[in-house]
Amino acid sequence: MIASRVWRSASVWLVYVVGFVPAAWYFYLGATGQIPGNAVKVFEHLLGVWALRFLLVTLAVTPIRDLFGINLIRYRRALGLLAFWYVVMHFSTYMILDQALNFQVIVNDIAKRPFITIGMASFALLIPLAITSNSWSIRKLGSRWNSLHKLSYVIILGGALHYLMAVRVITPEPAIYMAIAAVLVGYRLFFRSRVLAWRKQRRAVAMAR
Template sequence: MQPASSRRWRGAGIWALYAAGFVPAAYWFWLGATGRIPGNAIKEFEHVLGIWALRFLLATLAVTPLRDLAGINLLRYRRALGLLAFWYVVMHFLTYLVLDQNLNLAAILADIAKRPFITIGMACLVLLLPLALTSNAASIRRLGKNWNRLHRLAYVVVLGGAIHYAMSVKVVTAEPFLYLVLAAALVLYRPFRGRIARRRRPAAGLRARPEQSG
């Protein structure tokens, strides 16, 4: 059991991360609301929310390799990073729904069915839902090993998100390519995790508790 003061600091750090995490959305919302986004403001806002969703997804999946390979333990922030990714995807989706498509349901459904990059984005949002709903201590206890299995969907979502981004741009420039490479590296790391960690720390090996794997 940790002392109460250490638990309080830990909680404060996590709330600080949530507060900082929502700054880009709040800042760009303010820019948009005050007419300060040049060019196509809706597209820009959509872009910012999508990019931050992807960044938080990548950060969530980077927690395990950072701990294994660099000894930096950010495990206590992983849930907040994952939930920030989820809320950015929801905001990105709402921007598309309300500002981009003006809640025109027929156009939205046609878009989801006909434009593969939108279909992939939508699939990622649907897959993120059970992850967000089970990202609490009660679900981890209730689902046991199945919790880990379910949360492997995060690998599909990060790859899907990076592919969705690359497909949404007319020309694949360095930025979407970099996100694709990072997503692929973070997913490909998982099957090699045990071997890499054993080679780096032969004596300590890997101590993976159920909620820490992945």
């Protein structure tokens, strides 16, 4: 039992360690001049893409459990926080390295460039989710915690749309991420209750035999 608890805790920390590897690797490439082209823009872009990937994986934890019986719930908080920190790094790179803390330009970008407006709004919505991603907040907020964390649906759609609108060269990748985000949110809103009801019915039938 103790070994099992130790492994669960260690495996969660392993998710954090592995999760930060891409950021550390890109930082190393940037610091050593190995990122071609506009290194700051490329670094900013890669951090944003990984933030979106972690958001998608976080939202996929529940349908994976519902549909395939694979329980990764213990890793969901770590995945969500990794997404948050990648967004923070993405945002910080834009503000510090790209715009050199020129707040007038940043405010103008937010006001006049829709994809930045959407990205900033999604980031703002993500902050309370990160702050309340702890056991104390879950106990304190009760049912309101679940309601608050449904903002993740808006955030993931906003993040995917931000990426889709930001790219200047049309490629399949942002469209694929947008489609995955739509499927994951659609499952939670329209299909999960039916899947759970079906599984409950199957269990009832199995127990009756």
